[in-house]
Amino acid sequence: MFRLSDADKRVWLVIGTITIIGILFIPFSQMVLDVSYNYTLRTVALGGAILGIVSGVLGCFAVLRHESLMGDALSHAALPGVAIAFLLAGRELGALLIGAGIASWIGVQFIRTLLNTTRIKQDTAMGIVLAAWFAIGIALLAYIQSRSDASQAGLDTFIFGQAAAIVESDVQLISVVGFIAFAVLALFWKEFKLVTFDSEFAGANGFRVGFFNVLLSTLIVVAIVLGLQLAGVILMVGMLIAPGIAARQWTHKLDQMVILSAVFGAFAGGTGAILSAVDADIPTGPMIIVVAFAIVTISIAFAPGRGLVWTLLRRRGDRKRFAAQQTLRDLYKYAMSHGDTSYPVPDSFIVGIGGANVQLGLKQLEARGYVKGDGNTWRLTSTGATVAKDDAYNQQLWDVYREYSDELEIPLIAEDRQKDIHDMLPRPAVEKLERKLEGMVA
Amino acid sequence: MFALESIFVEILLMIFSREEINAFLRNPQNTATIIGTLIAISGALLGTFLLLRGMSLTSDAISHTVLLGIVVAFMVMTSVFNLSPDTSSPWLIVGAALAGVATVVLTELIYRSGLVKQDAALGLAFPLLFAISIILVSRFVEDVHMDEDAVMVGEIGVAWANTNSHCIENCLTITITPDSDLAETSRQCTNCRELNISPRDEGAEFREICSNCGTYSPGQAWQAGLLEEEPILVFFPKSITVTAVMAIITVLFVTLFYKELKLASFDEALAKALGLRPGMLHYALMILVSLVAVGAFDAVGSILVIAFFIIPPAAAYLLTDRLSLMLLLSAIIGSLGAYFGYDLARGTFLIFFEISDMLAWLNNIFGLGLIEEWNSSISASMVMMIFFFFLLSWIFSPKYGLISTFIRRAGQKSQFEDQVVLAHIYNHRDMEDAREELTADTLHEHFSWSNAKMGRILTRLKTLNIIRVVDNIVELTEKGEQRVQHFRETRLASELA
Numbered sequence: 055m056f057r058l059s060d061a062d063k064r065v066w067l068v069i070g071t072i073t074i075i076g077i078l079f080i081p082f083s084q085m086v087l088d089v090s091y092n093y094t095l096r097t098v099a100l101g102g103a104i105l106g107i108v109s110g111v112l113g114c115f116a117v118l119r120h121e122s123l124m125g126d127a128l129s130h131a132a133l134p135g136v137a138i139a140f141l142l143a144g145r146e147l148g149a150l151l152i153g154a155g156i157a158s159w160i161g162v163q164f165i166r167t168l169l170n171t172t173r174i175k176q177d178t179a180m181g182i183v184l185a186a187w188f189a190i191g192i193a194l195l196a197y198i199q200s201r202s203d204a205s206q207a208g209l210d211t212f213i214f215g216q217a218a219a220i221v222e223s224d225v226q227l228i229s230v231v232g233f234i235a236f237a238v239l240a241l242f243w244k245e246f247k248l249v250t251f252d253s254e255f256a257g258a259n260g261f262r263v264g265f266f267n268v269l270l271s272t273l274i275v276v277a278i279v280l281g282l283q284l285a286g287v288i289l290m291v292g293m294l295i296a297p298g299i300a301a302r303q304w305t306h307k308l309d310q311m312v313i314l315s316a317v318f319g320a321f322a323g324g325t326g327a328i329l330s331a332v333d334a335d336i337p338t339g340p341m342i343i344v345v346a347f348a349i350v351t352i353s354i355a356f357a358p359g360r361g362l363v364w365t366l367l368r369r370r371g372d373r374k375r376f377a378a379q380q381t382l383r384d385l386y387k388y389a390m391s392h393g394d395t396s397y398p399v400p401d402s403f404i405v406g407i408g409g410a411n412v413q414l415g416l417k418q419l420e421a422r423g424y425v426k427g428d429g430n431t432w433r434l435t436s437t438g439a440t441v442a443k444d445d446a447y448n449q450q451l452w453d454v455y456r457e458y459s460d461e462l463e464i465p466l467i468a469e470d471r472q473k474d475i476h477d478m479l480p481r482p483a484v485e486k487l488e489r490k491l492e493g494m495v496a
Numbered sequence: 497m498f499a500l501e502s503i504f505v506e507i508l509l510m511i512f513s514r515e516e517i518n519a520f521l522r523n524p525q526n527t528a529t530i531i532g533t534l535i536a537i538s539g540a541l542l543g544t545f546l547l548l549r550g551m552s553l554t555s556d557a558i559s560h561t562v563l564l565g566i567v568v569a570f571m572v573m574t575s576v577f578n579l580s581p582d583t584s585s586p587w588l589i590v591g592a593a594l595a596g597v598a599t600v601v602l603t604e605l606i607y608r609s610g611l612v613k614q615d616a617a618l619g620l621a622f623p624l625l626f627a628i629s630i631i632l633v634s635r636f637v638e639d640v641h642m643d644e645d646a647v648m649v650g651e652i653g654v655a656w657a658n659t660n661s662h663c664i665e666n667c668l669t670i671t672i673t674p675d676s677d678l679a680e681t682s683r684q685c686t687n688c689r690e691l692n693i694s695p696r697d698e699g700a701e702f703r704e705i706c707s708n709c710g711t712y713s714p715g716q717a718w719q720a721g722l723l724e725e726e727p728i729l730v731f732f733p734k735s736i737t738v739t740a741v742m743a744i745i746t747v748l749f750v751t752l753f754y755k756e757l758k759l760a761s762f763d764e765a766l767a768k769a770l771g772l773r774p775g776m777l778h779y780a781l782m783i784l785v786s787l788v789a790v791g792a793f794d795a796v797g798s799i800l801v802i803a804f805f806i807i808p809p810a811a812a813y814l815l816t817d818r819l820s821l822m823l824l825l826s827a828i829i830g831s832l833g834a835y836f837g838y839d840l841a842r843g844t845f846l847i848f849f850e851i852s853d854m855l856a857w858l859n860n861i862f863g864l865g866l867i868e869e870w871n872s873s874i875s876a877s878m879v880m881m882i883f884f885f886f887l888l889s890w891i892f893s894p895k896y897g898l899i900s901t902f903i904r905r906a907g908q909k910s911q912f913e914d915q916v917v918l919a920h921i922y923n924h925r926d927m928e929d930a931r932e933e934l935t936a937d938t939l940h941e942h943f944s945w946s947n948a949k950m951g952r953i954l955t956r957l958k959t960l961n962i963i964r965v966v967d968n969i970v971e972l973t974e975k976g977e978q979r980v981q982h983f984r985e986t987r988l989a990s991e992l993a
Contacts, residue, residue, distance in 0.1 A: 122619040123553050130799065141866065172896055177615070178552040178810050182886065185803030189879030192800065193841070196873035288560060288799075292623030299616050335635045340627030347624045354611050362609055 064358055065310045069317050076321045079328065089331045098217045098284075098331075101225045102323030102342060105281050108232035109290075110297035110319025111239070112277040114312050115270055117298035118250050120176075124162075124271075125294035127180035129278050129287045131161030133191025137198060147224065151279050158275045161187050166267075188287075215286025217327065217338030228280050235276050238269070246270055247308055284323075285339040293339075296346035297322060303357035322346035373411075374418055379445070379472075381415030382424060385434055386442035395439035398431035451475045454487050454494070462486045498660060501737045505662045505730050514664060517730055525838050527656035527733050532837060532878050534739035535792045536830025538746040539804030540812075542785050544823050545750075547809045548761040553615075555805035557603070557622035558596040558782065559789040559798045564629035565595025566790065571636060589790055596786025597779060599625060652795045653841075653874045655735040661715035665728040670717040674706040678722065682707050735795050742791040749784060750823065753777065758819055796875035803879040804830055811886040814893045829885045837878025843870040913953050914962075915983060916943070921963065921972055922980045936965050 058066070083089040116124055135157025136150050143149035161183045168179040239246065248256040249266045257263045278290055285293045301315035326342030355363050384404060389397040405412050416432065419425040424438030434442060452471050459466065464483045476484055508517055520526050546552050569591025599621055606617035672678050683702045685695040693699060712720060714727040750757065760767040760774035767774045785805070792801040812826035836846060843851045851870040859866055891898045920942065924933040933942060940950035954970065957963045962976035972980065 117613075117616055120613055120615055122613070122616040123556075126553070126556065126619060142864070168890075171898060171901065172814055172890065174810055174813065175547075175550055175552075177550060178547055178806060178813075181552045181556060181802060181806035182810055182883070184556065185800065185806055185879060186883035186886075188799055189803060189876040189883065192876035193872045193880060196876065197867075197870060200867070200869075200871050288626055289623050291619050292627070295616055295619050296623075299612055299620060303611060333635070337630055337634050340630040343623050343627035344631070347620065347627075350620060354606075354609055357611075360611060362611070 061305070061358075062307075062310070065305045065307075065314060068304055069314055072317050072321050076317075076324060079325050083325075083328045083332075087329075087332050089328055094218060095328070095331045097222055097225060098220055098338060099324050099327040101220045101228060102217070102284060102327035102338070103320040104225065104228050104232060104323070105284055106293070106297065106319030106321070106323030106342075107316045108228065108235065108319075109277045109281050109294045110301075110315040110317075111312050112235065112274050113294040113296075113319075114298040114301065114308075114315045115246065115250055116274055117295050117302060118308075119270075121274075122295045122299075123177065123180055123291065124165075124274065125278055126288075126291035127165070127184040128158040128161055128275055129282060129290035130184045130191075131187035132158045132279060132282060133188055133287070134194055135191075137191050137194035140198060141194070147227070151227075154279045154282060155275055157187060157191075158278060159272060162271045162275065163268075215282065215284055215289065215339040217284050217330070220283060224283065231276060231280060235273050238273060242266065242269065250308075285342065289339050289343050292343040292346060293319075293322075296343070296350050300346075300350045300353040303353040303360060318346070318349050322349060374414060377411045377415035378418035378422075379415075381412050382419055382434075382438065382442050383445065384412075385419075385425065385432060386439070386446060389434055389439075395443075396433050396436075398433050401427070401430050401432060404432060448475055450491055451484070451487050454491050455479075458487075458490055462490060500741065501660055501732055501734075502662055504737065504740070505732055509664070509730070514728060514730055521659075521731060521733060521736075522656060524653060524656045527736065528652045528838050528874055529835055531652055531655055531733075531735050531739050531795050532834030532875075533831045534736070534743040535788070535795060535801070536804050536808065536834045536878075536882075537827045538739070538743045538784075538788045539792070539801065540808040540826035540830040541746050541750045541823055542781065542788060543805035543809040544812070544819075544826050545757055545761055545781060546785070546805060547813060548819075552806045552810075553618060554600065554603075554782070555785055555789070556802045557599050557618050558785050559802050559805075560622050561595045561599040561625040561629070562592040562786055562790045562793065563595075563798060564598075564625045564632075565591035565593070565786075566793075567629045567632050568595070571632065589787065592790035592793075593783050593786045595625070596782055596789065600779070600782045652735075652878075655733050655795060657733075658735065659731040659733050660737075661713065661729045661731050663714040663727050663729055666723070666725045667714045667727055668717060668723055669714060670712040670722045672706070672709045672712070674709055678708070679706045680708050681705065738791045739795065742788050746784060746788065749780070753780075757781075761819075796878070800875050800879050803882060807879070807882045807886050808833070811882075811889040814889045814896045817895075829889075830882060833882030833885055834878045837881040838874055840881055841872045841874040841877035910953075910956070914957060917950075917953055917957065918962070918972070918976060918980050918983075921970055921976075925971060931969065934969050934971070936968050936970050939970060 084091065089095070113125070116122055132154035135153035135155065137153075138157075139146075139149045139153025165176070165179045165183050168174050168182070169176060174182075245256070245261055245266050246269075248259075248261060249263055249270065253263050253267070256266075274294075277294060281290050281293050297315040297319035298311070300318050301311045304314055305311050322342055322345045326345040327338050329345065330336040330338040330341040353361075355361055358364070381404070384407065385399055386395070388399045388404070389395050404416075416425065416427070419438065420427065423435060424441060425432050426435055427433075449471065452469065452475055455464065455475065456469065462483075464479065464486065467478055470478065475487070479487075505517075512520075543552070543555065546555055566588050569588045572591075573587055602621040602625070603614075603617045606612050606620055607614050612620070670678075674681070681704050684705050685700050686703050687693075687699070687701050688695055688697075691699065695702075708720075712722060714723070715729050717723050718727055756767070756772045756774075756777055759770070759772060760777050764774050788805075789798070789801055792804070796804070808826035808830035809822065811829050812822045815825055816822050839845070839847070840851075845851060852868045855866050855868045855870060858864055859868065889897070894900055917939075920939075921934060924930050927933070936954065939954070940947045943950065954963070954965075957976070958965070960975075961973055962979060963970050964973055965971075
C-alpha cells in the first residue's frame with residue numbers, strides 16, 4: 055500500500071495549486087489583462103513553458119552541486135560556437151545550437167581541467183572561461199560582420215534573446231531535445247543522484263564519477279543552449295537556477311524537487327511570456343526572470359518549516375516566552391527574598407535591571423494573569439506564584455540532575471531546562487532526584 | 497572632469513609639444529592601448545583582491561547590474577530634474593556605484609536567509625537586476641543611446657575621436673546674445689503643436705528666436721567661423737580621462753589600504769579583532785569595482801570588462817605566492833594583453849604571426865571560402881591576448897605550471913617506486929625466503945607490476961649503484977644500505993611520530 059506522509063502531501067498540494075493557477079491564468083489574462091492569443095504569443099508561451107520545464111529539471115542539479123553560476127559561464131561560453139557554426143553552415147538553427155553546445159561543453163571541460171591541475175577556485179575558473187570564450191565569440195562575430203556577403207542578422211538574438219523570433223519548429227526542437235535529455239536523466243537517475251550528493255562515496259563504490267559528471271554537465275549545457283534563444287546569454291542563469299532554488303525550499307527529496315522545479319519553470323516561462331504580451335514594450339526574457347524571482351521570493355518566505363516568515367514568527371515567540379519566563383523568575387526571587395510571594399516589587403527596580411526585555415515579559419505575564427501592577431509596583435498573583443514556584447522547583451531538579459545523574463544512575467538525556475523534567479525522565483528517576491533534593495535541603 | 501583633464505594636458509605640455517600630443521592621441525592605436533592599459537591596471541589590482549576573497553564572479557554580477565544604475569539615474573535625470581541626457585554625467589556614475597552596492601547587498605540578503613547557497617544567491621540577484629533594467633530600458637527610455645554593440649563590446653576603437661579640446665593660445669570664448677550683431681534670428685510657431693495646425697494656418701502665433709545664441713568654446717567658435725585667428729588646441733580623448741581617474745583612484749586605494757586589504761583578504765577574523773573594519777573595506781572594494789566597471793563600460797562593454805578583473809589575477813596567482821608580486825604581475829599581464837590586443841584585432845598575433853596567413857591556410861585545406869582579411873573587435877582581442885598570457889603562465893609557471901607539476905609528479909612516482917623496492921629488498925635480505933622473494937627475474941610478481949616496469953626500476957637503481965644482482969639475487973650495495981637506513985630513520989620515523 056502506497057502511503058503519503060504529511061510533507062509529501064504538502065508538496066503535491068503545492069504542485070497542484072501552481073498547476074491550477076497556471077491554467078486559470080490563461081482566461082484571467084484574456085479577460086482582465088486583455089491579452090490576445092495570436093499565433094506568436096501561443097508559440098512563445100508554449101516555448102517558454104517547455105523551456106521552463108527543461109531548464110527547471112536540469113537546473114536542480116546545478117543548484118545542488120553548488121554550480122549555480124556554471125549556467126552563467128556556459129551561456130556566455132556558447133558564443134564562439136555559434137559564430138563558428140555560422141561561418142561554416144550559415145543561419146541554420148540546428149547547426150548554431152550544436153555549435154553552441156560544443157563550445158560550452160569545451161568550456162566545462164576547461165573549467166574541470168583548471169580545477170584539477172591548479173589551485174584556482176571554481177568561481178575564478180568559471181569567470182576565466184566566461185570572459186575568454188565570450189571574447190573569442192565577440193571577435194569572431196566582429197569578423198563575420200566585416201564580411202560584406204553575409205548579414206549576421208539573428209546572431210544578436212543569441213546574446214539578448216528574442217522570444218518573438220521563436221517559431222513552431224523551434225518549439226518542436228526544444229521538446230524533442232528536452233525529451234531526450236529527460237530520457238537520459240531517467241536512465242541514470244540513481245547514478246546522478248549519488249554523484250550529486252556524495253561523489254566520493256560514489257567513487258568508492260565503483261561508479262564512474264568522472265563519466266557521470268561529464269554526462270550531467272552535458273545535460274546542463276543542453277538546457278542552456280536550448281534556452282539561449284528565449285532568455286539570452288545573461289538571463290539564462292536565472293532561468294536555469296531560479297526554479298530549482300524555489301523548489302528546494304519546499305522539499306528534501308530529489309524526485310519531488312525535480313517535479314516541483316519543472317512546474318515552477320513551466321509556470322514562470324508561460325506566465326512570463328503572457329505577461330510580456332500585455333504591453334508591446336515589455337521584453338519576454340526579462341519578464342520570465344521577474345516571475346521566476348517572484349516564485350523564489352514566495353518560496354523563501356513561506357516554505358513550510360524553513361520559510362523566513364515562519365522563522366521570524368518563531369523567533370519572536372521564543373523571545374516573548376523567554377522574556378516572560380525570565381521576568382517571572384526575577385519577580386519570584388525578589389519576592390521570596392522578602393519571604394512573601396505577593397511582596398510588591400518596585401517597577402523601577404525590575405525594569406532597571408532587565409530593560410526592554412522585562413517590559414515585554416511583564417506585558418506577557420500580565421496578560422496571563424500571573425502578575426498585577428499598580429503603576430509603581432508589581433505583585434505576583436496566586437496563580438503566578440504557583441507557576442513560579444513550580445518552575446523554580448523544576449530548575450532545582452535539573453540542577454540536581456546535572457550534578458548527580460551519574461551517582462543516581464539516571465540515564466543521560468539532552469538537558470533542556472525549558473521543559474518540565476517530569477516529561478523528560480521516567481517517573482522513578484524523577485523520584486530519585488526529588489529524594490536527593492529533599493535530602494540536600496534538609 | 498574637464499578641470500582635471502586640463503591638468504593632465506598641462507603636465508603633458510611640459511614634456512611634449514602640442515603637435516606631438518595631438519598626433520599621438522589621434523592615432524587610434526595609441527589611444528586604444530592607453531585606455532586598455534589603464535582599465536587593465538585598475539581591473540588587475542581590484543581583481544587580485546576579489547580572487548583572494550573568492551568573489552571573482554561578483555565582478556561579473558556588478559558589471560551587469562551597473563546597467564540598472566545607469567538606466568535609473570538616466571530616468572531620474574531626464575524626468576525629475578529635466579536635465580539633458582549625457583552619458584558622461586557624474587549622476588550616472590553615482591547611480592552605477594549604488595547599483596553595484598545594491599547587487600552585493602541583495603546577494604547578501606538572500607544568502608543570509610540561510611536557505612540559499614552563496615553562488616546561487618549571486619545567480620539569483622544579478623539576473624533579476626539586469627532583467628529589471630532591460631524592462632525599464634525598453635518600456636520607459638525612448639531614445640537612450642544604448643545600442644547592443646555598445647553594451648557588448650564598447651567603442652575603444654573610436655575613443656580617439658571623442659575628445660575635449662583644450663585651448664593653449666588665441667583662446668577666445670565667444671558668447672552670442674540675442675542683441676549682438678552675430679545673432680541669427682528665425683521665427684518659430686509657438687502654438688502649432690498644441691493646436692495641431694500648420695504654421696501657414698491663420699491662427700498660428702510666432703515669436704522670434706535666436707538660432708545660434710549660446711557660449712562657444714574656442715574650438716567650437718573656430719569651427720563655426722566666429723574667430724579670425726585659429727586657436728591652438730590640444731585634443732584629449734574623454735575616455736582616457738575617465739579611465740585614468742579610475743586607475744589613479746584604484747592605485748591610491750590599494751597603496752593606502754594595502755595592509756588592511758591584505759589582512760582582510762587572508763584573515764578576516766583577525767582583521768576584525770584588530771579593529772580594521774573589514775566590512776567597510778569590503779564595500780569600498782565593491783564601490784570601486786562598480787566605478788571601474790562603469791568607467792570601462794564605454795570602452796570595452798559590460799561583459800568583456802570582467803576579463804580584466806578575473807584573468808590577469810588568475811594568471812599571476814599561478815606565478816607567485818607573494819601578494820605584492822601578484823598585484824604587480826597581474827597589472828603587467830593585463831597591460832601586455834591590452835598592448836598586443838590591438839595588433840591582434842588588426843590581424844597580427846604577437847608581432848610575428850599573421851592571422852590572414854592562417855585563414856588562407858584554412859581556405860586552402862578545407863576550401864571554406866573565408867575572407868582572408870582579419871579585422872575584428874579591439875576589446876575582445878585584448879581579452880584574447882590576456883587569456884593567451886594566462887595559458888602561458890598555466891603551462892610554464894615554475895611552481896604551479898602544468899609542465900613543472902608533471903615533472904614533479906613523475907619524480908615523486910619514481911622515488912616512491914624506488915623506495916618500495918628498496919624496502920622490500922631490505923626486509924627480505926638474509927632471511928630464509930630470500931631466494932624466493934629476491935630473485936631478479938620474478939621480483940615483479942611480488943608487487944603485481946609488469947616485468948618491464950620492474951626491469952626499468954632495477955636498471956635505474958643499478959646505474960645509481962644502489963643495488964647489484966649477484967647470482968640472480970638482488971641485494972643492496974653499501975650505498976643502498978645507507979640510503980634505506982637514512983630513509984627509515986628520517987622519513988618513516990617522522991611519519992610514525
